[in-house]
Amino acid sequence: MVNGVDNTGQGWGATRLWVEKSVGAQVEQAVALHGGITSEMRRLYVGGERPRSVVLRSFVMEFYVRHARGLLTREADILTLLARTGVPAAELIAVDPAGDHCDHPSLLMSLLPGEVRLDIPGADERAPLLARQLLDIHRVEVGASERPRDYEAWTTADEVEAPEDTRRPDVWRRAIDVIRRRPPTYRPVFLHRDFHPGNVLFTGAGEDLRVSGVVDWVETSWGPADLDVAHCSTNLALLHGAPAGLAFAEEYAAAGGQLAPDPYDRLYWRLLDALAFAPDAEDVADPWRALGRTDLTEDLVKERLEDYVQAVLDLCTRETDAS
Template identity: 35%
Template sequence: MLTKAEFDWIVSKVDPLAESVSAVQMEGGISSLIYKVALKTSGKIKYVIVRMIDDKQWLKEEKDLICHEAASLNHVGKIGNIPTPRWIASDVRGKHCRYPALLMGMLPGTVVLQSDNQPMWLEKMAKTLHAIHQIPANDFSWKYYAYHPLSNLRIPNWTKVPDAWRAAFAYMKQGTPAYEPVFLHRDFHPNNVLWEGENVSGVVDWVNACVGPAGIDLGHCRYNLAMLYGVSAAELF
């Protein structure tokens, strides 16, 4: 539940005359507490989202997470061709909230993981990712880097095909392929895409956005699709 100080901060940033109505913690946040907050302003109910990052290790490794996501939302928001949350305010040091926090507008739609028409569902996600990669990226400050250095790769002791892992590692260590830098979401997968009916209504969770190779987004989404639905869905995507 949000504290009074957190409610007061949210109200002050949205509309000082607003009345706080409710706050519901949303599911899905692995490294963050995410709340859907209802405010009554000018006689109408307005919904906003507050994300508080409570993963201490992540904050230690990346001290600028809140600034990063705010910059991502503002960068994408300027383009206007991808539905994304509108940045409202940041509590970078957790002065008003329990943890560093970002306040943003709420997008319509829901996550869809079981589509009645998977080929259409995959195609529209692919087109959405392609559109993200068309966003101008030259002036964006955050650049791609590998989360896991190649020197840390180890063959898992549970595998029955160690030679396949060994061959994959050898291939990866040949070097990074040449690429044209594009704007990346960096965590694009079905849980971060919202739908209304058969149309994409928004893309959320922009805290990792950066400039780098398009294949990073493609590979990350393919991995998630393969784990959820099998390799055939990843191939179709």
């Protein structure tokens, strides 16, 4: 502890001074928050006349430091925009996107109530709440001048690498061929772009279970609702198995969301997201294990991704046969 602050991890002396100037009070303690991949997150306990907790995001990895100006400026703009909506996002306090005042590019925001819940028990009860929250995000109305950037695909057919030890190479070939086509036409909406259970906070239990916050708005985009639904679906498949991933689109539709009417178009968006996890799907599970999901071994996550890709292809076949 230095001046009451946990200084484990990356140095942050200048950042602490910037925080204290921004909030007008001393930082009494800092605690690392787990569950993220791209940045270092801290919960800061602030003293003064109004003791409270705030959250600090700092980009410390070289790749993200290079892109921090765009990422953190985007997140600051989005948090400002969301403040006038009903979406439970954090309040922006201050941002130093280029690291002009901090040890690393940083953003300071309010602390949201609740916690990330990734446990297997309760997953079925959380899924419809996730779907309704995602639909609320997609319904955010923005003027042309406020629209976030157009979505970016996170992989291409030429970039996908099937796992070397796969026993189903034909599944990967079929899936890769699907995303070789030109992207389907779509009605654009406001996308979180990285919506999944690790970025959603919950409070309560049973009938009192509620979404209390949605975090990590650095990838917010303008694009097809299918893509956000697909990303959450892939994550649910990795967390709980392929059936959970397939079911999320049904939850979204049941909540009133509209997905592409053509099965082949839905297939495209689902696979465009899922294939972006190959061949290193196990990397996404590192923060999940830190949050208690120690059952998510590398082999299990890789197997679940392949199972999900197979299941998505099979679902499209059933849907087209039925139409």
